Amino acid sequence: MARYAMSAIFGFAIVAMLAMFTFPVWQAWIFQFQTLLAGLFAVGAAYATVNQMRTSDVRADQRHSEVLELAIRSDRLKLERALVPFLRHLWIAHGSAKILQPRVPNFQDEIEPGLGYTDSQLQFQIDVIWNIYRDLEEIFQAPAFIAGSDLFGGKENFAVGKIKETMKDFQSHRLLYLRDKEKHTSGVSRDQFVATHAKAGSFNSLIAFQLEPLVSGLFELARKYQIEIDQSPANFIGFS
Structure with a gap:
């Protein structure tokens, strides 16, 4: 989800830049609201970054759980042979x-x-x-x-x-x-x-x-x- 949001933001930014040179009205509108637009882009980029970090953390937790499960499984097998x-x-x-x-x-x-x-x-x-x-x-x-x-x-x-x-x-x-x-x-x-x-x-x-x-x-x-x-x-x- 975060990856798609980030791609959409960059895609919209590229389209907006190209439109500035093609449509004067669009250029004037962007100049008038450029501070607001920059803020929106920053918030969107931050949101995508945070979501990406969350996804990475989830994957790291999953890998840790898998490693821990393998270790417990190894200990269990070792103990079972002893008992x-x-x-x-x-x-x-x-x-x-x-x-x-x-x-x-x-x-x-x-x-x-x-x-x-x-x-x-x-x-x-x-x-x-x-x-x-x-x-x-x-x-x-x-x-x-x-x-x-x-x-x-x-x-x-x-x-x-x-x-x-x-x-x-x-x-x-x-x-x-x-x-x-x-x-x-x-x-x-x-x-x-x-x-x-x-x-x-x-x-x-x-x-x-x-x-x-x-x-x-x-x-x-x-x-x-x-x-x-x-x-x-x-x-x-x-x-x-």
Whole structure:
């Protein structure tokens, strides 16, 4: 619109100049109202300029929106790769740890004959907790999860750091357990077995606590970026 108005103004000005030399009456009329005409031309030119600037601003805003949309789309894809399917696995690990937490004695002096715990039950609990550990290890080592963690908030990245510290401590004790198991053909010594179970119980309690802010924060992030996460009923590890 502004472009057409500007063209019309210049066209009218050229016609008027040519008419001055052809029609004396028209020349006299222009001389009489030249100040008014100059003002009208100035207002018209200013109006066309302002409209052109507005059009340029609109186009600039559109280009900015397109660039921003592309950036958000890139971030969304990056985050989706980090959360699918890993967030569901974290959710299952958290649910498993919470279910297991009240069933696992956390201290060595609780594991005594007469409490109803058999060695096979204690070993089963250790194995379940070790499975939770391995699941977390696979998630945190996945390249897609590591790349997407750049988009996590401070709360989520802090939780990941604390969980990794807890896992590192449990891993060192697990290695001692496995070495003791290799040394004794009849199985792990009772003291080592009890100590490992106590450590596993402590690890499970910490994980159940530390996964809470991570899982809730990542679900909130998924909703923000409109990423669908499978929350269908899960068979939590070792329990129905």
